[in-house]
Amino acid sequence: MNDPWTSVDPLGEALHYLRMSGVFYTRSEFTESWALALPAMPDCSMFHVVTSGRCWLEDAEAEPQLLEPGVFVLVPHGEGHRLSSAPGVAAADLFDLPREQISDRYEILRHGNGGATTHMICGAVRFDHPAAKHLAGLLPRRIVIESWNSPQMNWIQSTLRLMADETAKLQPGGEAVVTRLADILVIQAIRSWIANDPAAQTGWLGALQDPQIGRALLSIHRDPARVWTVATLASEVAMSRSAFAARFAALVGETPLRYIAQWRMRMAQAWIQEENTPLADLAERLGYQSEAAFNRAFKRIMGISPGAIRRKVAPFQELITNKL
Numbered sequence: 001m002n003d004p005w006t007s008v009d010p011l012g013e014a015l016h017y018l019r020m021s022g023v024f025y026t027r028s029e030f031t032e033s034w035a036l037a038l039p040a041m042p043d044c045s046m047f048h049v050v051t052s053g054r055c056w057l058e059d060a061e062a063e064p065q066l067l068e069p070g071v072f073v074l075v076p077h078g079e080g081h082r083l084s085s086a087p088g089v090a091a092a093d094l095f096d097l098p099r100e101q102i103s104d105r106y107e108i109l110r111h112g113n114g115g116a117t118t119h120m121i122c123g124a125v126r127f128d129h130p131a132a133k134h135l136a137g138l139l140p141r142r143i144v145i146e147s148w149n150s151p152q153m154n155w156i157q158s159t160l161r162l163m164a165d166e167t168a169k170l171q172p173g174g175e176a177v178v179t180r181l182a183d184i185l186v187i188q189a190i191r192s193w194i195a196n197d198p199a200a201q202t203g204w205l206g207a208l209q210d211p212q213i214g215r216a217l218l219s220i221h222r223d224p225a226r227v228w229t230v231a232t233l234a235s236e237v238a239m240s241r242s243a244f245a246a247r248f249a250a251l252v253g254e255t256p257l258r259y260i261a262q263w264r265m266r267m268a269q270a271w272i273q274e275e276n277t278p279l280a281d282l283a284e285r286l287g288y289q290s291e292a293a294f295n296r297a298f299k300r301i302m303g304i305s306p307g308a309i310r311r312k313v314a315p316f317q318e319l320i321t322n323k324l
Contacts, residue, residue: 010214011205013221014131015191025106025123025179026099030055032115035084035091044078044124045136047186051164053118058082062142067120070160071146074189076139078124085118106179121163123182128274130266131221135190138205140197143189159185207251212237216248216256224264225287230256265301268294272309279306 023044030036030053038046048057050067057065057073059081067073067083075081082091092111100108127133163181194200201209208214216233233256234244248256264286271282283294298306 010218010221011194011208013218014135014205014208015187015194021126021128022105022179022183023124023126025121025182026109027107027178028109028111028118028120028122030083030085030110030118030120031112032085032118033089034112035082035089036097036111037082037091037093038080038122039094040080041078041124043133044126045186046075046078046081046124047122047182047189048073048075048083049121049160049163049182049185051119051121051160053116055118055120056082056084056087057142058084058087059141065142065144069164071144072160072185072189073145074139074143074186075141076136076143076190077141079141083120083122085112085115119164121178121182123179125183125186128270130263130270133270134204134266138200138203139190139193140199143193145185145189145192204252207248210247210251212239212244213248213251216244217252217259220260220263224260224267225285227287228256228260261297261301265298268298268306269302269309272306282306 023041028036048067049072050069052069054066054068057067059075059079064087065073084091094109097109097111100110102108127136159181163178166177166181194205200206208217215237219233219236220228230245231241233248234241237244239247245256248259252259254262268282268286271277271285272279277285279294280291283289283291286294288294288297295306302309
C-alpha cells in the first residue's frame with residue numbers, strides 16, 4: 001500500500017525521508033564569562049536552542065547571531081563554530097571539557113566562571129536517506145527560526161518550552177522526549193526554509209515541485225534499479241522525449257541518465273556507510289550485472305572505490321564515540 005503522505009507529492013516524499021540518527025545531544029549549563037568551540041563534524045547537522053539566558057553564535061563567514069529563548073538555529077553542514085557569552089571570549093574546545101554522561105548519546109556539560117547562567121540544548125544529527133542527504137546539501141550555511149516573528153509557528157514556542165521543562169526536571173524518559181523534540185525542530189527548520197527562501201524554488205528542489213519533472217524524479221527515487229531510459233521516463237509523465245530531456249536538464253541541471261547514475265551511487269554510498277551488506281548484493285540491488293561493473297561505475301561517479309568508502313566510515317564513528 002502506498003504511503004498517503006508521499007504518493008502524489010515528490011517534495012513531500014523528500015521531506016518524508018528526513019529521518020535522523022542522533023550523533024549526540026547535550027544539555028549545557030554555562031556561566032559568564034564563557035565560550036565553547038565546536039569542531040567541524042562532516043556529514044552532520046548541528047543545532048542549538050537557548051532555554052534560558054542568552055549567547056552568541058559565531059563563525060568565520062557571518063555576523064555573530066544572538067540566541068535567546070524562542071530561537072532555534074541549525075548549522076546544516078557541520079561547520080565548526082563558537083558559542084559564547086560575548087563575542088571574542090577565549091573558547092574551550094567541546095571535546096576537551098568534562099561532561100556528565102547520561103547515555104550513549106546524551107550528556108550534560110557545565111562550563112564557565114560563575115556569572116549569569118545560560119541553559120542550552122545542543123546536538124548533532126546525521127541524515128540517513130540519500131534524498132535527505134541531498135536536500136541537506138542544498139541548505140544555507142545557517143538557518144535561524146525566530147518563532148515570535150512567525151504567527152503560524154506558535155507551536156514552536158510551545159515545543160521549546162516543553163524542551164526546556166524536560167531538561168530542567170530530568171524526569172524518567174526525559175532524554176527520549178528531548179531528543180525527539182529536537183528532531184522535530186530540525187525538520188521544521190528545513191520546512192520553513194523551503195517555504196520562505198526563494199533559493200528553495202530553484203534547482204533540485206524546484207524540480208521536485210514541477211508537476212512532471214517532479215513525478216519523474218519520484219519514479220527514479222522509488223525504483224533506482226529499473227532500466228530507465230529518457231523515453232521511459234518521458235512516457236511516465238506524458239511528455240515527448242525531446243521536451244522531457246530539455247526540461248529535465250533545465251530544472252535539475254544535468255541529463256536524466258546522469259542523474260540516475262548519480263542517484264544510484266548516492267543510494268549505494270548510504271548503504272555502504274550504514275550496512276555491512278556485501279558489495280555484490282548492493283550491485284544486484286541497484287540493477288548492475290556484476291560487482292565489477294558496480295565498482296567501476298561507483299569509482300567513475302564518486303571518485304573513490306566502494307571499499308575505500310567503507311574503510312573511511314569506521315574511523316569517523318570511532319572518533320565520535322571516543323570523544324563522547
